[in-house]
Amino acid sequence: MNQYSKKNYSRSKxxxxxxxxVHWFEDKHGPNGNIIGSIPKNSSPFTVDTIEQLLASSGTFDFAKLGLYDPRCNWLDASVDFAPHFHVIDSNSGKALTIVAKAPYGDKLPYDPTLDREGRGFTxxxxxxxxxxxxxxxxxxxTSDASLGDEWFxxxxxxxxxxxSLIDTTLHQLYFKAKLDPLAGWKFDEKALGPRHGRRLTDKFNWVYKITGKFLHADTEKKNFVAIKDLRNHLQHFDPPSFCYTLxxxxxxxxxVIDCGRxxxxxxxxxxxxxxxxxxxxxxQRAVQFVPEHPAAMRVPQxxxxxxxxxxxxxxEGGDV
Known part of the structure; x- marks a missing residue:
């Protein structure tokens, strides 16, 4: 509600x-896909109850059902995904038809995803x-009934x-946005932020305050993310070379995992x-609970x-990546 109304009200309010x-504008595209204008749009009337009922009934947010625009972030979520399945040579120049995608970090980004043949690209x-x-x-x-099998693992x-990867890419997108195309009020001090490579991922949480000036109040979420990150390291490097887990x-x-989303x-x-x-x-996503195959059997705490x-x-020490 706050996002679409540009307000900052509490749920009770x-x-x-x-x-x-919501009054908004939809891009109007020409025959070549280029934007040639805009079309005014109006959403259906909705309340916070409308939103909550939609979320509860579908498990997603069907914004089009309310006549709203996609709520994604233009620099964080919007992606140019391209996958040409051809390699075409121009008979005049002798060069291949080339697709170049621009990432949403301004014109100073030193690279652009480029393909001139079969492949896939993302921004x-x-x-x-x-x-x-x-x-x-x-x-x-x-498929938790197969949770003791290799494929499940x-x-x-x-x-x-x-x-x-989700948190890593989010922090790096924030870094590049601040460096190349900062939003109003942001700061970018490369020395204060420190190197992007060869350091603990969790140290990069400090980037959030140093760039935006806002504290990352997410202690529980960070703690659970660190648990997942440490688990990832074990499952990728297998040091020690053994692994064991209960359901x-x-x-x-x-x-x-849900806290990583939070x-x-x-x-x-x-x-x-x-x-x-x-x-x-x-x-x-809903929280899960382990249910033994024989729930009536006596069990002791793990x-x-x-x-x-x-x-x-x-x-x-120093072993984080």
Missing amino acids: WKKHPPII SFQGIILRRITTLRTRLVE QSFRALVSECV EDAATWLNQ LNWAIRQCAGSPLSVPLIELLL PDNVGYLSTKPQAV
Whole structure:
């Protein structure tokens, strides 16, 4: 509601607020796909109850159903995805037809994704990673009866890796935006921010305040992200070269995945960036709970010397990536 109305009301205030209508403009494209103008649009009247009912009933945010525009962030979420399946040579110049995509960081970016033959290019990974996380997590829950098999475990490894990539790419997008095309009120001091490479990922959380001037109030989310990140390191490097987990461990990790989405949201809030539909879908994922095959059988609480804690590597100074 705040995003579309450009206001900053509490939920209780919105509950008392009459329906609102959003007036916006849709790009008008010419025959070659270029923007040649704009078309005025009006949303349907809606309230906070309308939004909540839509989210609860669908598990996503169908903005078009309310006549609204896509809520994505233009510099964080919008991506030029291109995948030519041809290699065509111009008979006059002898050169191949070339596609060049411009990333949304101004004109100073020293590189542009370029293809002149079959391939795939992106200018943002936000959407593809967020959708992958939600798809993998949903699949793992729905196939949890096969959670002791190799395929389930390999999909779980992929999920953990994607969660770390999500936060990593978000922080680097913030860095490049601040360096090349900063928003009003942002600061960019390359020396104060420190190097992008060869340092702990968690040190980069300091970039948020140093760039936006807003504190990243997400202690629980950062703590759970660090747990996922440490798990990712173990599952990628296998140091030590052993691994063990209980399904109760797995349930904890699957719930920490949602906190990785919440951390992405917290970074966006500091940056003044809106939610995207793929992020909304991740945030709407439900918490999971381990249910044993024989729920009536007697069980004892999991001790510290079994499951992942029996193989968890100790923190190594300087060993983060």
